[in-house]
Amino acid sequence: MPLPSVTRSLSAKLLVLTVLFVLLAEVLIYTPSIARYRLTYLEERLAAAHLAALSVEATPDMMVAMELQNELLAHVGAHAVELIRPDSRVYMLSRSMPPTVDAVFDLRATMAPRLAADAFMALAQRRDRVIRVIGPSPKDPAFQVEMVIDERPMIRAMVDFSGRILALSVAISLIAAVLVFVSLTRLLVRPMRRLTEGLVAIRRDPDGTPPFQPSARTDEIGVAERELADMQATIRSALRQRERLAALGTAVAKINHDLRAILSTAALLSERLAESADPEVRRVTPRLMASIDRAVELCGQTMTYTRDGLLPLARADVPLRPLVEEAGAAALAALRPDVVRPDGERAELRWDNRVPEGLTVRADAAQLSRALVNLGRNAAQAGAGAVAVTAETRPGGGLLLLVADDGPGLPPRARDNLFQPFAGSARAGGVGLGLAIAREVLRAHGGDLRLVESTAAGTVFALELPPGIVVERAARLGEMPTSESPIPD
Structure with missing residues (x-):
């Protein structure tokens, strides 16, 4: 410009x-x-x-x-x-x-x-x-x-x-105008023009523009100049990191392809081990198969995360209650028989859909369902036996979805890195991509995902969707779950 x-x-x-x-x-x-x-x-x-x-x-x-x-x-x-x-x-x-x-x-x-x-x-x-x-x-x-x-x-x-x-x-x-003009030009206009030229140059070539040199002023102009210099340094660092991550992603994709082929071969061989006459071999074979399945899942989630980038949304008018019901079924289907809770029991899940009939939203059904599936699967893997989903409209057509479980709560390490990819898993061997992907889905819709609370009685996540997303309201919306009892008996 x-x-x-x-x-x-x-x-x-x-x-x-x-x-x-x-x-x-x-x-x-x-x-x-x-x-x-x-x-x-x-x-x-x-x-x-x-x-x-x-x-x-x-x-x-x-x-x-x-x-x-x-x-x-x-x-x-x-x-x-x-x-x-x-x-x-x-x-x-x-x-x-x-x-x-x-x-x-x-x-x-x-x-x-x-x-x-x-x-x-x-x-x-x-x-x-x-x-x-x-x-x-x-x-x-x-x-x-x-x-x-x-x-x-x-x-x-x-x-x-x-x-x-x-x-x-x-x-x-005229005399006052000239004096004021000269003073303001020296004090404000020239520094503002310099800031503007710096911003335009950074926008045109973020990585190739020479570093902006702030002046020694201590007023608001000086603060703006120093902030611009810091912002330019941050942008250049982010761009370079992005280039490195892009190169790393390409390498990971190639490695992942070869690794999946190796794991497929190992899975075929492991199935033959189950037919072995040696009792010890037959005893450890299920654990070996489970380990291979987890490795395959890790490869698949990593590929999905690195391939997504900015999520393209196909918005449409979607009835919310059927979408939540389908997400619950998908979350139950995603639980493998070998997935166990922290107490050693097989992971099972009761999905309680409290979203009322008649509530329609304009959103990407597949992506929104993907976020709910991730939250439900994470809850089951963390030890929850039930998950309840409620809805509450906000002024201006906004929507708040609450996903509450009755699990043991998130450990401190998981809370500190809650939405960090590969770092926020609440279970051993977890990848930590479920919440990161769910948050990206909500932000792509203009909303956000946040943790409301996590205690020994359960964990509550809030899916905040922006104003204007509600197309049709239900006659009666569900109540927000309380911290004392997020899941009904």
């Missing part, structure tokens, strides 16, 4: 996201800023109006010539000004014909949300309004100032302020 182009790379996405987030932050900052700018503008006009109205007090007769009033009002940018002193005296400046007021704004008790709303309403205004502004004087809050002004000059000042804010926001966003 090729690496993504520059426009689709992580670096480009980080750059775009950084610009967008900075602009979003500037937008959030702009709202209180424009509201504060409008309030400051009006307060400055109120302060100028206060100073202009005080000129009335300086005249002898408290009257100001119209020409001077017009000059003072022009300096303030107002049509009329009223100054109310604490002693209730009013000083007033006004043009001869002041315009009609379109809106009134009182700054004495206005909250921040209202100021923001008034600012945006002013920016959206398309007509030239005349507004009356009422508020305390910034020069002396004891004085109240009222003025009538045109709104358009304030709007133009607000638009100019917004333009400066926009230009500053764009500049800040």
